Amino acid sequence: EFHYETEIYPIDFRGRRIKADDRESIERPSLPERSSPKEKQVDVGLASSMLYYAAIPGAYEAAIAVIGDEDYVPALQLVRRLGKRVMIASVRGSCDEIYIDPIDPKRVRDVDTIFLNDLLDDIRLDYEPVVVECQSERHQGERTFSTRYRPRPGQRVYCPQCRLMYAEDRAATEAELNQAIDTNLLSRVLPGYKAGRVARLIAARGYGFIRSDDGSDFFFHASSLRDVEYQSLSERQFVQFVVNEEPSEHNQWRGNVREVRLLEAP
Ligand SMILES: [Zn+2]
Structure with missing residues (x-):
């Protein structure tokens, strides 16, 4: 029979809270130490x-x-x-x-x-499995499933089937986004506009991303839409837009657009 005792040595955090990246520097000693809590x-x-x-x-x-x-x-x-x-x-x-x-x-x-x-x-510390409900709108059948995952407060959980479905959808969308746009459609692009597809919609926040036909991703906000409602947009849909700012070599998220309109076949 084995048994152990624990002695505890308090750590002096010098009045500071541990931020996430400070924890990193403790867990990964190769990083520069930032808050340097004092263990004595x-x-x-x-x-x-x-x-x-x-x-x-x-x-x-x-x-x-x-x-x-x-x-x-x-x-x-x-x-x-x-x-x-x-x-x-x-x-x-x-x-x-x-x-x-x-x-x-x-x-x-x-x-x-x-x-x-x-x-x-x-x-490895595994959490005990808990039963939770899948929160996907597209979920079919019984919503409860068992998981060892611990969601953060307010974080939505999805069952394995729904996660797989989303991953497959995403892969299909990505494949389509990178296909060349039909020349017929390109001939409909207004002067000064660029053509692309809706790459991603972040519905909860009212913005999204557009992949231009030359492969750059641009941020757009719902307020930049013209003659179309944000709610009626769907991913992969063709759009045309005016570039506000091109993504830069150092910051691919810098690119953003205005005057976003649907690009429709005649
Ligand atoms: Zn589900």
Whole structure:
């Protein structure tokens, strides 16, 4: 029978909240540190506990140290001198060479170091499945389905069938968007206008994107529509428009248009 105890070392965030990108810099040490929260006494605390309990008869048999920093070497050596076995678990990329060397020159461990990266599938935290309702307007049949996904508050969830249907639709739309526009239709384009297709509609926000016949994507707002209602537009529909601003090499989202009209066959 196994059992463990937890010691908690508080982290001082220096009055700051952790923003998403600060969390990133903690999780990915290669990124520059931004908020630099201060963890105090953790390394020495961990080493002290490992040694302290090693000195108490029967407290533990094997120390499993989840570490990468070479500062632990003296503590690991002493723990072994007290007759305990030492196992090291680390993370590839932030593990000191000394724990990887198969010769184990510093005699710090009893078995090869294991890497948590290799065990992600086994140790990954999966949420318990919950039953939710598919919120797709196009859903057919029973709406409830079981998922391990945890939607954010207000986020819509779609069942696997609906997600697949949307993905297939999207692929079909993309394929069509990139086909050349019929010359008959192009002859109907007004002077100063460009031809394209409605590439994407973001109905909840009243805007969308147009793919021009030369392959650029342009933002348009419902207020730029002429002689057509936003609600009656559909993806892949032919339109003509006046370019406000071309997308730039550095910012493909910069492109936007005005005077958006349907482009219809005679
Ligand atoms: Zn569905």
